[in-house]
Amino acid sequence: MEKATTILNLTEDEFVHSGNRACSGCGLSIVYRMGLKALGKNTILVVPPSCLTVLQGLYPVASTKLPCVNVTFASTGAAATGVRAAMRALKKANVNVVAWAGDGGTSDIGIQALSGACERGENIIYICYDNEAYMNTGVQRSGTTPQGVLTTTTPIKGKLQEKKDVPSIIAAHGIGYVATASAAYPLDLYDKVKKATTISGPRYIHVHTPCPPGWNFDPRYTIKVGKLAVKTGLFDLYEIENGVFKLTGASLHLLGKTRLPVSEYFATQGRFKSLDAESVAKVQKQVDAKWANY
């Protein structure tokens, strides 16, 4: 295995400009910054509507130093396919073609095009930053919003349904590399994106991405909140390489240890405030059952 990247040897090259329109303490900003560091200069980005559309800048100023094509909401997987097809047709090798979408753009409106691209075995990297709701439009529930979360379209009872497990859906396509990562573990994220660039075929990375305004917490706690999601065993860091599942990083360290109670994570965010003790106990049971199988 490649040696894990450390803060000290992490590249100082930046591909995102300061002074962009991302919110203060934005989890996506961390994920994007790290992801682009790992991808490097020879990359073409494909981006559907999402907070990233705003972060990337308003015409005529771009906050990303890489070529990027903004595409329609449902078309990300297919558009990445098209960029790659052009690269083949024009005999341009060694370019990372990277789709970068939010959770709504991935798990809901974009899943058909993504599934098509995975089934066809397209040589693309797809990164989903999962902030667990439609944040750019003002915090509406998405397929990946966890149960019980207050959003602007689940304003009183919280979301009734459970979070859609997108990485498992993508893994079911039998693609070579599926990984999860978190904004709170940027070096782990960096290494996973870096590894993805060395593999061909469809690669999917699902990144848990805290959102201070959408999750209702003080922006200074973005990393703390993200780490708690992992340390409570709610969001797990793993890789599925050629069908083989393995926990990684902070989640791997949790194996055989006592995890923090999920209530501790819920308490950090206003979006969970409608959860009653019974619901919290139910989630704790689900998490315990999941970990019993690891």
Next chain:
Amino acid sequence: MVERKYCDMISRSKPGPGDGGNTGSWRVMRPIINLEACIPAKTGKKSCFNCWLYCPDCVVTKTIPPVINYEYCKGCGICAEECPAGAISMVAEATPITEDK
């Protein structure tokens, strides 16, 4: 007949900083690094750099000592929260003036 110069306008943005303007003006609290506590500043060695790593806005340098670009720092406070030495404090940008009565 001379033909038109086609496609003279297209939404293609050029990279540059400050799309959101001087985002430092968003700040309510200002991060101040205490160089006596900051690990790389104190030791003079390349070390720690958590503030640089976790900064969402690329406004902290990976230098000894780390330097914050206040023109664009949005004042989120992640650097203060993640500094293992507690060397960064968030200070109010505007302190209310108490006027003499």
Next chain:
Amino acid sequence: MHIIESGNVAAATGVKLSRAQVIAAYPITPQTPLTEKLSEFVESGELAAEYIPVESEHSAMAVCIAASSAGARAFTATSANGLLYMVEQLHWAVGARLPVVMCVANRGIGAPWTVWNDQQDTISQRDVGWIQLYCNDHQQIIDSVIKAFKLAQTVSIPVMVCYDGYLLSHTYMPFEQPEQGKVDAFLPAFAPKHFLDPENPGNFNTVTLPDVRLDVDGNMAPGYIEIRHNLQEDLRAALLTYENIDREFEKEFGRGGNPFIEEYKCADAEFVAVCIGSLSYQLRDVVDMMREDQVKIGVMGVQIYRPFPDEAIIRALAGKRCVIVFEKALSYGNQGALYADIKSALYSSERKPRIHNYILGLGGREIKTQHLVDALAKSCASPDTFGDSPRWIGLKLQE
């Protein structure tokens, strides 16, 4: 080379001769034989292109948009509901100014399901900003595809090449296949000014503000409305460019000369039947029959619907006694779209003809020559008492 093939194969052959580099398509009747033929060309190595069997028409156009943004010549084809499934993408392709070429084998729209021919699919997309070319026979299909690629990349606007489903897509007719060398000379490689390039990074189709804004070099960049105004100006100018491209094509291949409208016995006509697509050739027979009865009538086929060739249409129709517009589509709740456009073009003319509107053939209803004769006879007999509402031909309503 003279060959006898279907309209779909004529289109596929045009695409092959144009050396499309990225092709993405999703099957829909009656377009399917076209994409089947293209995948065969690609698999056999006759055409060095990437063929992407996408999972929807929306994705087909997404592939074309992205491939074109990256600098490749892109093609897709569809019909009916497939076209409508990609409507958002049609707007995107033209707003991004990408020279995608798409064939549409015209078919009626559901619900209720119909697989048969009319033109509601493309006519309903007249306002998206694509250039729309319509073909009357197989020769025009293959020639139009080649011209469409040249036009699209010259003006940076996508082009639809439309032809009637079944009537043209599935019938076999002889046509001349242009030589590859001549097509290569006519159609230079696609070399866009801007494309997705790591050496010169740019962000395409960014959110654009209502007002103008300074760029990073201190130059004023347009707002959304300026960009859209520029598209409209380019579309209007594209008529002249297409005329020049058609002339160049005629010089090289000996065919063409009527890029906007195709007139038959119109010079001395008092009455002119107007339509889009293969119906115009059926109407030629009707015109011949009526000419035997001393009716001074001609027929005009509209070959480019957007941008609308209003000047050519005014030249052709001003001063006529009556213009009779036949349409296999309808702007529901109003009139035939072509009828309304022709009326509007002639509004400024001092020699306005009477104009009549007939709707026919929707969902593949057979268009009987006798129906056309009856309709035209009625219009020619009483041009002044028709009214502004369209009349429907061949309806079988219970009394």
